[in-house]
Each structure stands twice: as C-alpha cells, then as structure tokens.
Amino acid sequence: MSSLAPQRIGEPPSQLRLQSVPIMSVMLASALPMMLPMIAAWAWLPPLGLLLFLAWRLLHPSLWPVWIGLPLGLWDDLVSGQPVGAAMGLWTIALLGIDFIDQRTYWRGYWQDWMIAAVATSIIIVAGAVLAHPGTGLSLILGLVGLQIAASILLFPMMVRVAAWLDRVRLFRR
Amino acid sequence: MRPGQSRKAQIRLFIAYVVAVVGAVVGLLLAIISVADPVGFAALRTAAQEVVSPVARLTRSVTGTASGINDSIAAYFAAGSQNRRLRAQVEEQQRDLVEASTLAEENRQLRLLLKLDEQGSGGIANGYLLTSNPTSSRRLAILSIGRNRGVQAGMPIRAADGLIGRVLDAGPTTARVLLLTDSDNIVPLRRASDGLPALASGRGNGELDIRTLNLADNPFKPGDILVTSGTGGIYRPNIPVALVVRLQNDGAVARPLADPAKVDIVAVLPAYAAVSGASEIAP
Numbered sequence: 215m216s217s218l219a220p221q222r223i224g225e226p227p228s229q230l231r232l233q234s235v236p237i238m239s240v241m242l243a244s245a246l247p248m249m250l251p252m253i254a255a256w257a258w259l260p261p262l263g264l265l266l267f268l269a270w271r272l273l274h275p276s277l278w279p280v281w282i283g284l285p286l287g288l289w290d291d292l293v294s295g296q297p298v299g300a301a302m303g304l305w306t307i308a309l310l311g312i313d314f315i316d317q318r319t320y321w322r323g324y325w326q327d328w329m330i331a332a333v334a335t336s337i338i339i340v341a342g343a344v345l346a347h348p349g350t351g352l353s354l355i356l357g358l359v360g361l362q363i364a365a366s367i368l369l370f371p372m373m374v375r376v377a378a379w380l381d382r383v384r385l386f387r388r
Numbered sequence: 389m390r391p392g393q394s395r396k397a398q399i400r401l402f403i404a405y406v407v408a409v410v411g412a413v414v415g416l417l418l419a420i421i422s423v424a425d426p427v428g429f430a431a432l433r434t435a436a437q438e439v440v441s442p443v444a445r446l447t448r449s450v451t452g453t454a455s456g457i458n459d460s461i462a463a464y465f466a467a468g469s470q471n472r473r474l475r476a477q478v479e480e481q482q483r484d485l486v487e488a489s490t491l492a493e494e495n496r497q498l499r500l501l502l503k504l505d506e507q508g509s510g511g512i513a514n515g516y517l518l519t520s521n522p523t524s525s526r527r528l529a530i531l532s533i534g535r536n537r538g539v540q541a542g543m544p545i546r547a548a549d550g551l552i553g554r555v556l557d558a559g560p561t562t563a564r565v566l567l568l569t570d571s572d573n574i575v576p577l578r579r580a581s582d583g584l585p586a587l588a589s590g591r592g593n594g595e596l597d598i599r600t601l602n603l604a605d606n607p608f609k610p611g612d613i614l615v616t617s618g619t620g621g622i623y624r625p626n627i628p629v630a631l632v633v634r635l636q637n638d639g640a641v642a643r644p645l646a647d648p649a650k651v652d653i654v655a656v657l658p659a660y661a662a663v664s665g666a667s668e669i670a671p
Contacts, residue, residue, distance in 0.1 A: 247523050248440045248530070251448035253648040254522035255569065255594030261523045279404045284411040291419075292436035295521035295528045295564075298429040299418025306412035310405075343525040345419045347571055347592075358525045358592045 223388050235384040236277060237286070239377075240267045244290040257359055260366035261339065262373070263290045264305065268334055269370070269377035271309060272327040275316055283309050300345045301338075308334045327374070332367040339363050434559035441530060441562045444519040477611065511655035513537040517552075517565065517648055525592055527570035528556065529648060531563040533656070539563045542622060544657045550628035550645035551575070551616060552654055568629070568644050569594050577629055578617040579608075585617060588630060588642065596630050599639040608632050608640040624660035 244263025267286060270277060283305035290301040312330060315322075322330070339362060343355045422429050515533035533539055535558050545552040545565055553567040566573050569590035577586045577598070584607055586600040598614065600607060612632040618625030630642035 245440050248437075248519050248521060249443040249447060250522075251444060251519055252522060253517050253520045253529050254527075255647070255649060256527075256592060257522060257525045259522035263523075279408075281404055281408040281411055283408070284415065287415065289436070292429075292433050293440055293521075295524040295526050297419040297422040298433065299415040299420075299422060302415030303412045303419060304416075306408050306415065310408060310412070345416075345423065346524065346526050348420075348423055350571065355525075362523075362525075 225387065227385060227387065232384060235380055236270045236274075236377075237282075239380050240270065240286050241289050243267075244286075245293045248293050257343075257362050258365065260362060260369045261290075261294070261335070263294075264301070264335060264338060265331070265366060265370055265373040266377060267305060268308065268312075268331045269373045271312060272322075272331065273374065273377050273381060278309075280309050280313060281306065283307075296342055297345055300342050304338045304341055308338060328367075328370055331370045335366045335370070336363050339366065430557040433564075434557065434562075437530060437562055437564065438559055441518055441532075444530065445532065448516075448518055480611065511546075511657050512543065513539060513656050514653050515539075515656065516653055517651070518562070520567070520648070526572075527567040527590060527592060529553070529565045529567055531555070531565050531654070531656075534559045534561045534563045536561050537656075539656050540659075542659045544623045544627070544659065545654050546627055546657060547646040547648075547651035547654045549647075549651065550630070551623065552644075552646055552648055552651065554622060555656070567648055569596065575623060575629060576617045576619040577614040580613040580615050580628075585619070586614060586639075588614065591641075594643070595633075596642045596644060597636075597639060598630070598632060598642050606635055606639065608635055610634055610640075612640070612642075613645075614642060618660060621661055622659055624657065 240263055243266040244261075246262055247259050263286070267283070284302050287301035287303070287305040288298070290296075290305070291298045294301070311334065315330060319326075339359050340355060343359045344350070344352075347355065347358075513533055515531050515537070518530045518532050520527070520529040529552075531539065531545065539555055539558045541555050541557050543555045545554060551568055553565045553570070553573060556564040556566045558564075567590070568575065568588070569592060571590045571592045573590050575588045577588050578584060579586065584600060586598050588596045588598055591597055598608065610632050613628065614630045614632070616623040616625055616627045616629055628645050630644050632640045632642045634641050
C-alpha cells in the first residue's frame, strides 16, 4: 500500500488514495462481469457495481457528495448494456432515498443496512428492467430478474465485507 | 448529513442536492431516449467496451468459456425425464435422417440440373463471443472482431448449429451482438418441414416465443425445427434457428439450436437483402 514516496510512520494516507479507492472499486465491480468469459443465457449475476456502491454509501455516509451516482451510474450503464442513463438516474435516486432515511433515523445497524440495500437493489433492478424493456408486463419482468434480485440480496453482506476490507486499505497507516 | 452553521457548507450541500435531482431526472430521460434510439450513445458505449474487452480476451484465453458449469448442474435435476425424451427423439430422428439423406441427394441432383450455387454461403469473418452482460436483463454479447474485419451493424451471426443473433453496433475491434434470446430481437421464421411462417421473439431467459399468423389452432408440436425464412431481409433463408420444446396458449416455446454459451467460433454473415417479392411468397 506504499505510494511512490516513502511514507513516514503515522502519516495520514494520501488524498488520492482516500478518494480513488471507493470510486475505482465501484467502477471495477461494474465492469467485472464484462471481463469474465461467460455468455449468460439470462440475467443471473447480481449487479456487483450497484451492491458495492450501496455498501460504501451505507458504511460511510459522508464519503461522497449526493451526486456521485451520476458519474458512477453512467460508467455502469456503459459497460452493463442497460440503456444509458438508467443507472445514472436510479442510483442517484437511491442515494437521495438513503439520505432521507439517514435524516429521519437516529441510528442504523447491520440489519437495517441490509434491509435498505435489499429494498434499493430490488427497486433499481426492476426499474432498470422496465426501462430496458418498455411495454413489457410486470409479471414477465419479475420472471426475468426475480432470481437476480434474490441473489443480490443474499450477496450484499459479502459486498459489505469487501467494502470494509477496501476501507482498511484506504485508511492504512504505517 | 447536517452541514452545521457554516453558510458555505449549507450552500454547497444544497447545490449538491440540486445537481443530484436534476441529474437523476436527466438520466432517466436519457434512458428513455436511448431505448427509443439505441444508436445515439453507441460511440460512448463502444469506447467503454474497447477498454474492457482486452481483459475479457485474456480471461477467455486462459479459461475458455466457463458457462458449461451451470448446465452440468442443471442436467442432474432433469436426468430421468430427459433420458426418456431423448430416447424417443433419437428414434424419431433416425427415421427423419434416412428421409433427409434421400432428399439431400435429390436436392444435389436438382441443383446440378439448375446449375445453382449454394447462394452466398460464405461468411464475412469468423470470431468468437468474448463475454456477455449477466447483470442486465438485455441479452447482449461482445464479439471478438469489429470493423477491422469488416463487421457492420445489422449483420447476422451464426454458429455451426444455428443462428446466434445479429450485430447491434460495431466498434474498431469489438462488436455488440443482440442475441436471439433478447426480447427485442424478432426473427421471421418458417417451419422446416412444411414452410409454415412464424415469428420468434426472445423471452430473455434463454428461450424463444414462437407465434404464427394462423390464430385458429395451434399448429406446432414439440420437436418442430424452425429455420429463418429470409422475409424482411437481414437473415438469409434456411439458417437453423430453434427447436420447439413445448406449446403455450398462442404458439409455442422453443429453444435455440445454437447455445451462445457453448459455441466456440461464430461466423459473421453479410446482411441478406431480400429480392423484392421473391422471398415473400409463402410456400
């Protein structure tokens, strides 16, 4: 984790590392499915970028400005094949929603975070599918993405662990 | 987040919210526009795809395609009924095979008489499918070749077993392929046995909806083989497409003959320009 210049003991991590680790990790998670040599017959892999994005946000409420969903969502749209703008809009709406919840509640813990992420992921996946296939019935849409939603909800705790581990890397001091 | 008493921090927070709300609305509008006009963002998307695809090339060259795993697990669940069905199918197909071989011979002789070539069976280029997007409900795959090998939007893609899909847009060294199973991909078909015209549209889960113009009764039966009819251009006639697996209220459900997850090499075919009128005549 050492940068080019030798780091002195106890020196705070560079601003570059503090800022770039969360952003780069979400971008990488968005692009990861496109880097694997699989031709999927249906949408079954959870949207890793979205899950890591929510995990970072719930772990660190003050990490990002509320508009960060726009650039990160745009990248996700470009690599995921969803219509451009879908994740831009939906991720940002999710952040606004989480901000709203944070203002109304005094505390939230592990289970609350999981629940918030589960609701947000479900809504975003369904809304994304509706945007990608306009005019398709809701039952058909749920058939398309139901499995993916379940997988996403189950995977979220692991993505929280990934975010927490990356956070240790981000804040590492010698 | 509470900004505290600082006026500056309050204003900054307020601006962040305004940007976010406006951005979210613009994003959703963009999404609606890009569904209506999928070509609009092709350049941006192609750029992102070209950035990501080298990694896919590398992982693919190391592992081959890894998607057989799903199948081999799923195969255990249906082993018994599948065995029975396959036995019946093999018997039936042996009968058909004998019939087909006599037809092929007859066909060869007739072609010799007419001095007909296999009409343009040559492909433009061969490539392989690099990766797809398992997170989106759209069924798209990335082809390993692009404009550098003459691939252009609208060209059909086929494997040895049958049709895979068509090129949605072509980048410098990669191209996006709209798979047969995408719900926006509609292919005009006919039944191989009697030329009954039909339309296939993807269900997004690896299967196809088959509909026919004949609404009175359901003419399909499981085991029917469907090939492209050439109607409307793009796909030349007689590319094998799908096998009917079961019936439903208005038509049938079919499985594509070529499984994109398993094919190794695919061929890019030139877009077929239907001779006006000639291919429209139903047999």
